[in-house]
Amino acid sequence: MPSPNTIRVHVPLTTRKRGGRPRILPPKDMDAASPSAQDPRLLRAIGRAWRWRNMLETGEVATLTDLAADEGLSDRYLSRLTRLAWLAPEVLERLVIRREPCAITIYQLCLIASLPWEEQVERVFE
Numbered sequence: 001m002p003s004p005n006t007i008r009v010h011v012p013l014t015t016r017k018r019g020g021r022p023r024i025l026p027p028k029d030m031d032a033a034s035p036s037a038q039d040p041r042l043l044r045a046i047g048r049a050w051r052w053r054n055m056l057e058t059g060e061v062a063t064l065t066d067l068a069a070d071e072g073l074s075d076r077y078l079s080r081l082t083r084l085a086w087l088a089p090e091v092l093e094r095l096v097i098r099r100e101p102c103a104i105t106i107y108q109l110c111l112i113a114s115l116p117w118e119e120q121v122e123r124v125f126e
Helices: 040-058 064-071 075-086 089-097 106-112 117-124
Strands: 014-018 021-025
Touching: 040 064, 040 075, 040 089, 040 106, 064 075, 075 106, 089 117, 106 117
Parallel strands: none
Antiparallel strands: 014 021
16 A cells, blocks of 8 residues: 555556567557657657666666666766656657657757756747
8 A cells, every 4th residue: 555645647558569569559548640750769769768767766877877888888978868868748748659750859859858847848849
């Protein structure tokens, strides 16, 4: 039984295998654009950033330098991409679930991630 101070979030996602790989599908009441509308490199970068953030928060790795060495990447590149894990929830929903394309590069998106959430939406989807 969760404690009274715990907030429980339930996201009704389903998975389906396509091409031998599992694919996460959005809820049925959500209007998702066609899967080809979004750049797969951007989705992969966001997924990696969230995985790295989780590894840091759980203590699996101690520092970004250790994580970069484990991943075989430069610590500068890894620290830049890790910023994507702190994008505004609305930006993430529009990029990942609705698959709305954005007109900016991954590098620009990393820079925008350091802005307040209200400004991020305006800058990403101008």
